[in-house]
Amino acid sequence: MLNKLALSGIKNRLRDYIVLFSGLIISSAIFYMFMALATNKSFITNNAAGSNAKIVFMFGAVLLMIITFVYVSYANSFLLSMRKRDYATFMMLGAKGSKISQLIFIETITIGITATAVGIIAGVGLTAGVGNALINMLGVSSKNFSAFYFPAIVDTLAFFMIVFLIASLVNAIKMSKKPILELLHSNQIPNRNKTKFSIQILQTIIGIGSLAVGYWAMASIKDLKLSALPIALVAIVIGSYLLFNAVVVVIINLLKRNLNFANKNLRNFTLSQINFRIHSYTMILSTVSILFALALGAITVGMGFKNEIPEIADKGVTYDVVTHSQDTQTKKLTSKLTGVKEQVTYTYKVAGNEVYFINTEFNDNPILYPKRDSRGLISDNKYEKITPKSMSKNETEYSYALIDLINGVTDYENTKINFVTKTSFSQLSGKPQTFTTFKLKDFQTNLKQAKQIQMHENKLFPKSDLYGSSKYDMYEQNMGLLGGLAFMGYFLGLAFLAMLASTLMFKILAGADYDKGRYRMLKRMGVRQSLLKNSIRSELAVLFGLPAALGIVHVLFGLQFFKILLIDPYAGIMLPFIAFIIIYLIYYLITVWLYEKIVMND
Known part of the structure; x- marks a missing residue:
């Protein structure tokens, strides 16, 4: 049974x-x-x-x-x-x-x-x-x-x-x-608001103050460190709740007092509909605004991580491609590179802990040593030139940079770099070796070729420590980590979006049966169906729009939190915002359609 x-x-x-x-x-x-x-x-x-x-x-x-x-x-x-x-x-x-x-x-x-x-x-x-x-x-x-x-x-x-x-x-x-x-x-x-106006004003001030504290905490992540997150969460949750609980009611009452506005069509009825159960919507609206911020923020940050993969590779390694072999396959692969701005080959010999370079090669084409920021990335494309003359200025760092480019040496501390004449170089014992540097107009368009070159290098030198000098290797490593973060951002953002919009939709539709009686009464009084539908659309637009607007503000301030992880967290921000709002709008239209089906049918 x-x-x-x-x-x-x-x-x-x-x-x-x-x-x-x-x-x-x-x-x-x-x-x-x-x-x-x-x-x-x-x-x-x-x-x-x-x-x-x-x-x-x-x-x-x-x-x-x-x-x-x-x-x-x-x-x-x-x-x-x-x-x-x-x-x-x-x-x-x-x-x-x-x-x-x-x-x-x-x-x-x-x-x-x-x-x-x-x-x-x-x-x-x-x-x-x-x-x-x-x-x-x-x-x-x-x-x-x-x-x-x-x-x-x-x-x-x-x-x-x-x-x-x-x-x-x-x-x-x-x-x-x-x-x-x-x-x-x-x-x-009904859940009518009986709070005094003075209390509402106080709640508004406290709400705005709480949001300000939350936004400040996210912007001060470098100083507050781990404590920034709980401070921001608590302050923003409190601020969002108080803002909806007080500000929405104050605005509705002010609009209802403006008779020229309120008495047109069914605006007074629409405002009363929103005001009728405002307390029951306060919690859901504040929750949705935070979920909206998390969803949009996750997608925006995910896109930021994805976009920064090539940028971090560009700023992490000086040269786009570095080869260490002159065999036929290497020449064939490098010939497929497009937009080559510079190609230079350097010759060297390794004798114990001594590495010898030809000084004229470095005088004609100095190796570029980058100035790096706090994240270890090349700062504003600023470089110092490594030459035999400049070597004494920063011998330790310059030596490390050169050792990264050569094959067969991994002892940074005890290896000494020497520059000699071409004649002296030819008299040294040991087999001459080379490495060739390439600077390209666009690394991304050469990604496939760079991968093939790197795989060939790995086969030729399986036990070497050359991978740190490869831009493709850095690109691949960042693709694994940041690509995972990007996917997680996209995925969780869409999950948040689907759930927050459905949650708000459930809340609205849950009260639709009771609203049916009021719309039936208005129809019997002779109110046109078009006006009733406009009232429904306006009411639901407010319920969907308020948390969306506050959520966008949360995101704009919240992206400050990711300055420690992203080079520019605001780069390309319009694309995820527009896409997200379009999807959110679709949920709104579906809710309007379902709500109208419930309340407009006798």
Whole structure:
């Protein structure tokens, strides 16, 4: 009997449950996609770049678990709000509390299992679809990559079952503590703002002050270090809540007092709709604004990490390509390089701890030694020239720079660099060796050729320590670490976006049944349907727009936090902002459509 009641409850409100299902399916699909990579040890360990990103992915998995748990909690609240009246009716007809708890458990677990199963199937498809793009972004091999990864399926099922088990217990406890009449009229209890104007002004000042403290903490990360993050989080959460709790009410009341504005069309009704339940929306709006900031910030920072991979490589190594062989294959590969601005070959001999160079080669074409900033990157393309004459100015550092470029020497401390004439060089014992430096107009366009050259160098000198002088080697290392961070940023950003928009949508649609009566009354009074739809769109635009606007402000200040990690955290900021707002707008339009379907149909 309980199973029939549970299934009939889902069937009777199928439209609302489809909204809930779709959100849960998206969350489980995203979770599976991430876990398919984060838990695939063979894929990670068998790729050099992937191994660098292992910690990054595992950290992202933990963060995604937290986000998903919060999201499912909101979805669970939406589920409970849809069934409160039904449960109250069953209780009035004599159903025992234990039976209602069983009914809640069956419904919650049924929805959870179904949505998770469909989400995993969708996740497998999406993982296969985006797999190649992801592998290209990370710069790793596709070996051991699998869209269908059984451990990820087990982890996803286990996590969501635990979450829904907790959700069912929470629902049962909530239901057992509420009187029947409260359940029957839960959607009809208004939350009017009775706070005094002076208190609202005080809350506004405290809210703005808290946000200022939070923004200051993020900008002062170098001084505050680890304490900056908790200070910023607490201050911004408090500031966001107080800002919505006080400022929105003050603005609405001021607009309602402006009769020329408020009395036009249904503006007064729309403002009253927002004001009617403002307290119940304060928490959700402040939460969404923070999630919005985290989502947009994650995507922006992820894009920043991705864009900085070639820039860090450019600023980390002086020369784009360095070769140490004059064989036919090396000449063939280097001939394919495009946009070569400079190509210089240097000759040297190694005798014990002594390295000898021909002085005229360095006089004609000095080796460039970069000036570096606090991050170890080349500062504003400033270089010093290494010549026999300038060697004494900074002998230790210049020696290290030259040793990095030659083959067969790894003892930086005890190796001495010497410059001799061409005649003296020819009289020295030992086989002459060479290295050739290339400076290119654009390293990125030569990435494929640089990789082939590096692989050939690795085969010729498998036991050497030449890899530190290779720009491609630095590019590959940063692709593994920063590419993983970039992917995590994109992925978590999209996860945040899907969950925050769905959470706000659930909150709005949860009260749509009660709003239906007010719109029916307005229709009977002769109000045109076009005006009613405009009122709905305006109301929901405010509810979606307020957290988005505050979230954007959070991001603009929050990017200061990443100055210690990114060269320019604001570079290319418009692209993720525009893309994010477009996706957010789509969620808004879907919510408007669903809300209109509920409240406008008799």
